[in-house]
Amino acid sequence: MHHVFAIALVVFSVASGGSARGELSAGAAVVDVTPEQLPVLVNGGMLGREADTVKTPLSARSLVLDDGEDRLAIVVVDSCMMPRALLDEAKAAAAAQTGIPADRILISATHTHSAPSSMACLGTEADPSYVPFLRRKLVEAIAGAAGNLEPARVGWGVVDAGEYTALRRWIRRPDRLADDPFGNPTLRANMHAASNWDDVTGESGPEDPDLSLIALQSADGRPLAVLANFSMHYFGDQSLSADYFGLFCEGLKSRLAGESEAEGEGPPFVGIMSHGCSGDIYRVDYAKPPGSRGEDLTIQSYADALVDRAVGAYESIEFRADADLEMAEARVPLRYRVPDAQRLDWARRVVEAMGDRPPKDTTEVYAREQLILHEWQSTEVVVQAIKIGELAIATTPTETYALTGLKIKLQSPLEKTMVIELANGGDGYIPPPEQHLLGGYNTWAARSAGLEVQAEPKIVEAALGLLEDVSGCDRAEYRQPVGPASEAIRSLRPAAYWRLDEFSGPRAIDHVNDHDAFYEPGVAFFLEGPRPDAFSPGGRPNRSAHLAGGRIDARIPGLGDRYSVSLWCWNGMPEGARDVSGWLFARGHDRDRDGGNDRLGVGGTGEAQGRLIFSPGGPAGGDRPLVGRTAIERWTWHHVVLVRDGDSVRIHLDGDPEPEIEAPAVAGSAPRLDQIFLGGRCDGDSTWEGRLDEIAVFDRVLTVEEIERLSPR
Structure with missing residues (x-):
């Protein structure tokens, strides 16, 4: 206990x-x-x-x-x-x-x-x-x-x-x-x-x-x-x-x-x-x-x-x-x-100017509050x-x-x-x-x-x-219910599966292996996630994390150049708010000046507005990303699967067997580069502003049939 x-x-x-009690009275x-x-x-x-x-x-x-x-x-x-x-x-x-x-x-x-x-x-x-x-x-x-x-x-x-x-x-x-x-x-x-x-x-x-x-x-x-x-x-x-x-x-x-x-x-x-x-x-x-x-x-x-x-x-x-x-x-x-010394000095000057009168605006209110907290x-x-x-x-x-x-x-x-x-x-x-x-x-x-x-x-x-x-009992251990969509992910044996259902950080629990990821500062927790009927049966909401400047840092040992990433995303940024609404995934070292490799995101302004974008990154990747064909509506959940198969890539949206993006793409990731970022590029540019959930990484290429199983309709 x-x-x-x-x-x-x-x-x-x-x-x-003791355990024997008389009749309750009220x-x-x-x-x-x-x-x-x-x-x-x-x-x-x-x-x-x-x-x-x-x-x-x-x-x-x-x-x-x-x-x-x-x-x-x-x-x-x-x-x-x-x-x-x-x-x-x-x-x-x-x-x-x-x-x-x-x-x-x-x-x-x-x-x-x-x-x-x-x-x-x-x-x-x-x-x-x-x-x-x-x-x-x-x-x-x-x-x-x-x-x-x-x-x-x-x-x-x-x-x-x-x-x-x-x-x-x-x-x-x-x-x-x-x-x-x-x-x-x-x-x-x-x-x-x-x-x-x-x-x-x-x-x-x-x-x-x-x-x-x-x-x-x-x-x-x-x-x-x-x-x-x-x-x-x-x-x-x-x-x-x-x-x-x-x-x-x-x-x-x-x-x-x-x-x-x-x-x-x-x-x-x-x-x-x-x-x-x-x-x-x-x-x-x-x-x-x-x-x-x-x-x-x-x-x-x-x-x-x-x-x-x-x-x-x-x-x-x-x-x-x-x-x-x-x-x-x-x-x-x-x-x-x-308050620290600088704020305390500021507060004293504001309150001294007030004299004996009560505060008349927010600045004066908070200046006086600093003196009270300092005293207490x-x-x-x-x-x-x-x-x-x-x-x-x-x-x-x-x-x-x-x-x-x-x-x-x-x-x-x-x-x-x-x-x-x-x-x-x-x-x-x-x-x-x-x-x-x-x-x-x-x-x-x-x-x-x-x-x-x-x-x-x-x-x-x-x-x-x-x-x-x-x-007289131990506290309960909170566990997100496991629904058929969660079972479908587990059945395909991912290398890591993060449900992102935590009350708090910094650890994002891997539900299949020991590859726990870590939330950076700038995350809100326990928001409603996608498809509670499929992921969280029994009347409980499915839970997700909302990224607000922070990324999720993970490592998958031995991840090669044939792998797949399945995730659910909910974009909070208005259309056209910036060049890239937000990056969902990148592979590479932290603070890589090139932003890392295999960068997957959602476009902001221009022809890519509201559509999936992909860049293999590195010197071979160029500056112009590949662009999907379907607009992703703001504040709605979507399922995205990235499949990297050596020198080619395909990206599926919402279980559609027809890829949003399919093209040759020279692999920019070294076979032993095991660090990945979810919700941002390696350099932290245009981090994801919205929710992520039910993220699974596979150390193999998923088939179209398997992708359809991961995206309940």
Whole structure:
């Protein structure tokens, strides 16, 4: 079993108890946390703002569970984010009042951007009158749920709600970089960049479509509460408002409470919507043309649609009363990304010029943030795991990317796992390490995104270790399912087969031999790949890598001048953006000034626009490449096979037995030259901007019949 002690765990506690447990009890409550004094500061923007009206009430929705030996509490608050210090104080007060240990209390924010500010961040301070009010209300919510405990049954439901969530963070073209607040052209990926398709090459990560439910019933089947979880950042509403989270909770209550509540049977039903991993997620699907991205949805129709999905999932839930409870907590020390001497000097000069007034623009906001990070240097974050019978909850204290949530879910010891973000603190964005290189708002050092580059893997490791401890089982090993198309590749005995389904780099695993390849920096992971029905059966997406400046470096010992390369490609560059849209394959030494040999790519401008191009490279290759006949549509998957047979070459597209390119081509590769590059030339010119997947290299010439087997139609 893997434990999280390896990352210097500061405080660690596991709820004790044997295998024999009493009957599960549950209680739920809702406490109004709408401020009593207006106006109030509102968080969630770059600059400070106030609100003096209330559109919808704000709530703290709580759930207390007891199995006869252990008791725990879960609270979800209509707030943008809440600092750990405030929550620690509320937990201590609640523990004194209810007897529930502080490290068995989970408190998270919904992340509505239209709620009072309880945490200073960017250009907004914490509202001084609201913070103590909220602290009291959190204690009240926990005590109220504890007072409503009664025998209960629990069950799990999940439904695909992918049409209501999408990636908001897209990768920009390498020639369309923008400046960060410090004046540097680092912005390679950013939120909402795909509002103009000409600027971008594709999404920077996967989405998580699951709307998950942990449902509680009384012993006689009366609905008590539902804890839902969904990964969508926020809808956006007039302040003050609980956003779609509150509308969902009320809609679920009206659909599930039924006649029992009208007749006054027991405490009211409580619907709870917790925030899934949504740091790079929004409701607008930029992959669709304008006008069909969900722009016509109102906040009410959006919430109603999610309620419809949730009710459908609820109706299929099987409940049980013998669920035992376990809970564990870790406090993980992390450092901030503090400014270097040059940036610190710049920040001091900007802030000195501001005087006592608050920041008025992005530059001033980030200058002040540098001074704060420099003063703080380090922190500790809280990570938790809960087991409820066969169900699990893991938490992060941050705005977490969907990929991070998938890492935890797909490796959890318990298949039925939800991940709640912004729990037990508001520690900002934690991009996976490779995403820092792509830049963007989510990476700019501030309290909103200031944790160390390795914060994401450390928090994932902490969550998985805690899940192992509460479940008593080892974490799952994620394996991409093997479909008929994968079996077809394996049956032809390739020298190497890279599925490119990794969560992270730098290693790309060879699934048939030991020829692992290596990702260079500039790659995004776990994007959707081609033909999931053929490569990844069972309802799981096929996964691929998106190249954004990086290549894949591989070596095939003994590769001669008779070989074949089979790969799937998805071009992210607009037509005509540059001379060559991108190179897919090259053979030769790294940094070869001639670009290497046997170069295969997709043309950009001129007569080769959008069509396959091939150059044997070297002195004999000339400058004019061979050109295919078929245009390759942008943002679509295509299967390409390169066959080198001594002094001739042929290239097939999408399994067509008629080659796109077939010609004599003097071999430029020495028989013992075993290094190849995928997604770029040897000299790094015009690297591939888009996705690659399911790459196989054969140390022999494939026949037309074999190529047709590799390209399912």
